[in-house]
Amino acid sequence: MSFDLAVWFEPERVSASDAAGKYERLCDSDLAGAGVVASEAVSAFHQALIMRFPELSSAGDDGQQVSVSVSPWTAGLDVSAAHVLMPMSWSRASETAPEVVALAGRHGLVCFDPQAEVLHLPSALRAADGLSLQPCVGLKVEDPDLVVIERAVRRLSAENWFLILERPLGRYLQVAQGPNAGLSASGFAVEHRDGSPDRHYRCVLSEKDQVATIFADFASGEAAWSVDARWDKVSM
Numbered sequence: 001m002s003f004d005l006a007v008w009f010e011p012e013r014v015s016a017s018d019a020a021g022k023y024e025r026l027c028d029s030d031l032a033g034a035g036v037v038a039s040e041a042v043s044a045f046h047q048a049l050i051m052r053f054p055e056l057s058s059a060g061d062d063g064q065q066v067s068v069s070v071s072p073w074t075a076g077l078d079v080s081a082a083h084v085l086m087p088m089s090w091s092r093a094s095e096t097a098p099e100v101v102a103l104a105g106r107h108g109l110v111c112f113d114p115q116a117e118v119l120h121l122p123s124a125l126r127a128a129d130g131l132s133l134q135p136c137v138g139l140k141v142e143d144p145d146l147v148v149i150e151r152a153v154r155r156l157s158a159e160n161w162f163l164i165l166e167r168p169l170g171r172y173l174q175v176a177q178g179p180n181a182g183l184s185a186s187g188f189a190v191e192h193r194d195g196s197p198d199r200h201y202r203c204v205l206s207e208k209d210q211v212a213t214i215f216a217d218f219a220s221g222e223a224a225w226s227v228d229a230r231w232d233k234v235s236m
Contacts, residue, residue: 002074002087005097006112007104009039009082016119016148019112026083038081045107046077046084052103053096072096097139113139116155118148131219134164149219153212158185165215170195173218175211190214191234203229 006023014022025034056071072092078085088096097113101120104111111120116138130143135152137160144152152163153175161180166172173192181189183204188211193200205211210227217225225231 001090003090003093003097004114005086005088005100006114007042007045007084007086007100007109008034008036009041009108010110010125013121013125014110014119015145016112016117019110019119020114020117023112023114026078026085029078031080031082034083036082039109041107041109042080042082042084045104045109046079048103048107049084049086049100050077052099101139117151118144129168132166134166136160136162144219146216146219149215150212153208153215156188156208156211163215165218173215175215190229192218192231193234200234201231202234203231205229 006026008022008026022034022036025031026036053073054071055077056073056075072088072095074087074089077087086100101111101113104120105122108122108124110122110125112118113120116135118139118141120139120141121143126143131149133141133144133149133152135155137155141148141152149165156163156175156177158178161178162174162176164172164174171194173190175188175190177183177188178185181187183189186206188205188208189202190205190211191200191202205214205227210229213227214225214229217227
């Protein structure tokens with residue numbers, strides 16, 4: 001099994017759910033059904049990508065074929081003028097995937113992560129005051145939509161135990177689960193800071209549904225929390 005990423009061009013913002021449908025069609029070689037179009041940016045991305053991470057079929061400086069120990073790819077890349085599909089080794093994903101996402105962004109392309117069902121957008125398609133989502137396990141996501149945020153909450157576990165959702169100017173919401181937060185395995189410590197140390201509060205919840213609701217409220221800019229919880233001021 002490989003860790004996969006997909007890159008293509010979008011003229012306008014699309015949701016992560018729409019991107020998942022396009023990705024499935026690209027995997028079936030149905031470019032027309034996916035609705036992706038040829039772009040010079042895709043070709044430029046591909047050339048920059050293989051300069052950084054050579055394909056298995058390419059020759060190195062000594063004329064020998066590139067081996068798996070050098071290349072992060074587990075198979076040949078699926079490339080057209082409109083898209084690039086990249087299967088990489090799980091052991092190399094933590095070092096390779098962030099570079100692929102950043103490279104796609106520099107070329108104005110979207111990058112879809114099917115493992116987390118997350119769409120990474122280039123800066124041109126992000127909201128100016130967009131959120132930033134940092135999971136314990138996985139890549140940071142800039143300007144995530146509500147579906148991506150909820151999925152991230154649902155993936156909280158003993159191994160993937162914290163999640164941070166941040167707005168500009170020091171406003172953030174974060175959650176930590178279980179013993180790492182000084183709680184039982186099923187407990188969730190949620191902290192909300194609204195820009196300054198004297199506006200930093202904490203509550204403890206027992207249900208993941210409650211955590212998901214609070215994160216949705218924060219992402220939507222709700223002034224009032226829809227979960228009944230006791231918020232205590234965090235002393236500095």
